[in-house]
Amino acid sequence: MKLDQFLAMEVGSDQDDVLDLRGLEYSSSYDDHLMCPICHCPFIRPVRLGCDHVFCQMCLNTAIRSFAADRDDFTCPTCRAPTRDVYLNVPRILTNMCDEIPVRCPFTSEGCKEIVPRGHIQSHADKYCGYKPMDCPSPVCDKRTRKKDLCPENNCMHELHKCLRCEEEIMEQDYEEHLKELCPSLKTTCPDCQATVFRKALREHIDVCQEAIHPCTASKYGCPIKMKRAELGTHEQSCPLITIGPYFEAQNSRLNSMELTVRHLQQRNEIFEDGLSSIRSTLVESSRAFSAHHNNTNTDLPTSTSASSDIQRTSPNDHDTSATLSNATTYLLSLHESLREEVAQLSHGITDLDARASMAIMNECLRLKEDMAHTNAAVTSIRMQVQWLMNPRLHQGQRTTSGQNGNDSRTGTVAGPGSGAGPSSNTPGPVRVRRLSDTGREGTKL
Amino acid sequence: MFASKRLGKELMKMQEHLPPGISIVKSENLEEWQMDIKVLDDNPLYQNEIYRLKFTFGSKYPIEPPEVQFIEIKPTSTEPPETKRPIPIHPHIYSNGIICLDLLSSAGWSPVQTVESICMSIQSMLTANTRDERPPGDSDFVSYNRRRPRDINFMYDDDNV
Numbered sequence: 001m002k003l004d005q006f007l008a009m010e011v012g013s014d015q016d017d018v019l020d021l022r023g024l025e026y027s028s029s030y031d032d033h034l035m036c037p038i039c040h041c042p043f044i045r046p047v048r049l050g051c052d053h054v055f056c057q058m059c060l061n062t063a064i065r066s067f068a069a070d071r072d073d074f075t076c077p078t079c080r081a082p083t084r085d086v087y088l089n090v091p092r093i094l095t096n097m098c099d100e101i102p103v104r105c106p107f108t109s110e111g112c113k114e115i116v117p118r119g120h121i122q123s124h125a126d127k128y129c130g131y132k133p134m135d136c137p138s139p140v141c142d143k144r145t146r147k148k149d150l151c152p153e154n155n156c157m158h159e160l161h162k163c164l165r166c167e168e169e170i171m172e173q174d175y176e177e178h179l180k181e182l183c184p185s186l187k188t189t190c191p192d193c194q195a196t197v198f199r200k201a202l203r204e205h206i207d208v209c210q211e212a213i214h215p216c217t218a219s220k221y222g223c224p225i226k227m228k229r230a231e232l233g234t235h236e237q238s239c240p241l242i243t244i245g246p247y248f249e250a251q252n253s254r255l256n257s258m259e260l261t262v263r264h265l266q267q268r269n270e271i272f273e274d275g276l277s278s279i280r281s282t283l284v285e286s287s288r289a290f291s292a293h294h295n296n297t298n299t300d301l302p303t304s305t306s307a308s309s310d311i312q313r314t315s316p317n318d319h320d321t322s323a324t325l326s327n328a329t330t331y332l333l334s335l336h337e338s339l340r341e342e343v344a345q346l347s348h349g350i351t352d353l354d355a356r357a358s359m360a361i362m363n364e365c366l367r368l369k370e371d372m373a374h375t376n377a378a379v380t381s382i383r384m385q386v387q388w389l390m391n392p393r394l395h396q397g398q399r400t401t402s403g404q405n406g407n408d409s410r411t412g413t414v415a416g417p418g419s420g421a422g423p424s425s426n427t428p429g430p431v432r433v434r435r436l437s438d439t440g441r442e443g444t445k446l
Numbered sequence: 447m448f449a450s451k452r453l454g455k456e457l458m459k460m461q462e463h464l465p466p467g468i469s470i471v472k473s474e475n476l477e478e479w480q481m482d483i484k485v486l487d488d489n490p491l492y493q494n495e496i497y498r499l500k501f502t503f504g505s506k507y508p509i510e511p512p513e514v515q516f517i518e519i520k521p522t523s524t525e526p527p528e529t530k531r532p533i534p535i536h537p538h539i540y541s542n543g544i545i546c547l548d549l550l551s552s553a554g555w556s557p558v559q560t561v562e563s564i565c566m567s568i569q570s571m572l573t574a575n576t577r578d579e580r581p582p583g584d585s586d587f588v589s590y591n592r593r594r595p596r597d598i599n600f601m602y603d604d605d606n607v
Contacts, residue, residue, distance in 0.1 A: 022451065037558035038508060039448065040455040063557055066509050076557040 003074060004062055006047070006086040009057070019122055022058075024103040027115045034098055037078055038063060042098040042118065045221075051081040054090055107131040109147055218242045240436045279329055286336035292342055449507040450476045456560050463477065471498065478502050480517070482531070483565055485572045491535060492572055498531040499568065500543075501561060505532065510581045511555035513594065514564060516543035537577050540590045 021044045034042045038059035038300060053076050055063070064074055076083050099119030105112040107119070110131035116124050125132060130148030138156030145158070163183055170178045171244040188199050193211030210230040216223040218241035225235055236242055325326045453476045460470060467484040479501040480594065483544070485492035502513040516539065521530035538546040548554030549567055 022448070040452050059557070063508050066506075077558045080556070 001086050001088065003084060003086060007061060007064060009061075016040050019106060020119060021103075021121075022056075024106060024118070024121065025108065027104050030101045031097075034094070034101070042101050043090075043094065044098075046098070048087040048090045048092060049076050049078050049081075049083050049086070050085055051083070053078045055092065105129055106130070107133070140323070155418050190363055216242070219244055221245060221248055259330055279333075282336060283329070284330060286332065286339065289343065293339065293346075448484055448558065449503055450507050452508055453503060453561075455515075456562070460562060465562065465566060465567060468562070476503065479561065481561065481565055483569050483572075485534075485569065487573055489573055489575070491578055495534070496531060497534050499565065501564075503565075508557040508559070510560075511550050511552060512564075514550050514568075515545055518543060534572055535580065536572060536575050537579050537581055538571070539581070540584050540587055542591070542604075543578055544587075544591070 015419040021039050021211070022039060023151075026042070030042055034053075036046070036056045036059050037044050038055055041056070043054060043056055045053045046053050047057050047060055049060075063077055067077075068076060072084070074083050075081060100117050102115050103118045103121055105116070106125060109131055110133060112129050112131035114124060130146065132147045134147050134150060135379070136143050136145055136156050136158060137157075141156045141158050147393050158173050161172060161175055163170050163178060166183050167185075168178075187196050187204055189196050190202070190205055190209055192206075192213065193209050195205070195209075197205045211228055212412065213226055214234065215233055216225045216227075216235060216239055218236075218239055219226075221241045221244070222237055223241040225239070227235060243389075284389040290326045328434065338394075457470075457473055464470070469482045469485045471482050472478070472480040481499045481501065482496050483499060484496050498517050498519060500513075500515055500517045504510050504512070516533045517531065518533050519531040521528060533541055533543050540546070544603070545568065549559065549564065549569070
């Protein structure tokens with residue numbers, strides 16, 4: 001829907017009989033997501049923009065009217081996306097959730113205590129609420145009366161009647177209530193003395209009623225007596241607990257102050273104990289760390305040996321004399337600190353050494369690897385040479401055997417010179433051998 | 447009616463929860479509120495200072511923007527120095543407290559803004575600033591301006607701060 005069409009739509013909040021949902025009092029808090037960002041109420045007739053931001057119909061209407069003189073300039077109030085179209089279809093779940101939020105009846109001031117979901121408030125106010133002010137049925141009366149007070153005969157309920165007892169002028173609609181509850185001339189009887197008093201004076205009467213039963217003032221100190229006020233006076237004169245009362249009071253206050261001091265002292269004590277235990281634990285730690293340290297490093301460290309003897313010497317001392325305790329502990333603590341420093345130095349040195357050693361090992365390894373590679377290369381070259389050298393031999397052997405075979409097949413008589421021609425290099429045999437060896441060399445190259 | 451309802455709702459929400467560095471000083475009536483803001487990071491220009499903002503709402507809030515400016519509270523001899531509230535130094539804040547921020551003009555305003563969001567915008571405007579200066583022509587403006595902030599036609603040309 002275009003903006004102009006949207007603006008032309010009837011907003012519908014100006015009608016008299018339709019409740020202004022924005023003015024309702026929401027009895028519980030509601031989710032921020034259900035809140036129109038403009039009026040901060042749960043959406044009332046929500047509409048949607050192209051960017052999916054939702055507003056109340058009326059809020060958006062006002063916003064468009066006041067921000068975009070020509071309708072093309074309007075941007076979404078939330079994200080400032082240029083907007084030309086408004087969609088009336090928002091998800092049903094949104095309207096349902098907004099309609100479910102409980103609100104108070106708008107006639108709370110008239111006495112209606114009803115809390116209903118927002119979706120039903122209109123029908124509640126229209127049909128069911130008994131507190132809705134209605135015009136008086138009498139044509140001459142311009143007052144309004146609550147719906148429930150309207151009498152079926154359609155009489156005016158605003159005629160004034162004089163209360164027979166208190167002479168007050170009461171409207172007819174309130175007359176019954178006045179007669180039963182409010183009229184100050186109503187009388188009642190005191191439950192204790194059976195005297196008849198005005199209702200409004202009953203409270204004062206009970207405070208002074210001589211017949212009312214009261215406990216003794218010393219009941220908090222254990223006096224079990226409860227009697228009528230008239231007799232209580234005589235009892236209180238003889239009650240031993242009342243005479244001793246002030247003494248109890250003084251004792252109580254003293255006890256309280258004592259308790260306070262004790263609590264204070266306890267706190268201080270706890271603090272001291274904490275301190276002591278921490279000192280002890282540091283002592284134990286330092287001696288343990290020291291002994292470990294001592295076992296590990298048998299090299300002579302003059303400070304550490306003296307420290308160990310000091311620890312041994314001072315540990316009996318702190319049982320004996322508490323005066324030297326603090327001195328000894330500070331000394332020990334300082335010792336402990338210096339030892340810790342030394343240990344830290346040592347560990348530092350160890351890590352340093354470790355690093356250096358591993359570096360050296362690595363260097364050595366590299367060198368060895370290189371050497372190995374050299375040797376490997378040498379070995380392969382030697383192997384190649386050996387192969388090269390071996391090849392002619394092998395070949396000669398092959399050739400002689402094959403020659404022998406051929407000679408055998410042809411004639412058996414030339415066997416002697418045939419075998420003698422093998423070693424001689426003038427025969428065409430070696431040429432073939434060399435070629436063969438060449439191919440062999442190529443093979444090794446590959 | 448619309449404005450007071452909406453402000454009432456905002457106030458209720460802010461009393462439950464406020465972002466860090468923002469606090470309500472005065473919100474008794476629904477026409478003028480005062481808020482204190484602090485810059486939370488370690489920007490040396492605004493460190494250890496609290497600034498006071500005055501909001502003046504018209505009857506058309508939130509359709510129309512509120513008037514927002516800093517106000518200065520000078521330290522007096524009778525009161526402790528914690529009560530002082532200076533005007534923060536910023537190239538868009540005049541020394542009489544008037545703020546040049548497009549969000550607060552009717553052109554840049556959007557009805558979804560709240561007192562809380564304005565405070566946060568100003569907070570971040572201060573946080574992002576590194577220039578220790580007033581706007582150009584500050585002394586002239588301060589001595590001659592008798593207009594209300596909403597009637598001044600600012601030029602919003604600087605997008606950096």
